[in-house]
Amino acid sequence: AVTAIDKALADAAVKPKNPDYLRYLKGRAQHLAGKHNEAVATFQALERDLPQSPWVRRARFSQAAALVKLRNLEAAEKIFEKETEYLLS
Secondary structure, three states, X not given: OHHHHHHHXXXXXXXXXXXXXXXXXXXXXXXXXXXXXXXXXXXXXXXXXXXXXXXXXXXXXXXXXXHHHOOOHHHHHHHHHHHHHHHHO
């Protein structure tokens, strides 16, 4: 899945209408494949490159889930706390 998404994102002739969603799916595929470091990097890139995307919040939660798998509980906790505050405000 990651290879197909990278190909779709790189293909200038196709120009996907929703590169943010494709990046989110790429991160999820990496996470589900056990490539948690790559997933974290993908989710961070999505947030950095497309901060107004509606997929950024889901990417943050998914990033935190990948960080939990990496046993980086402090970083995951900060993300969960920030997103919980947003949801409850």
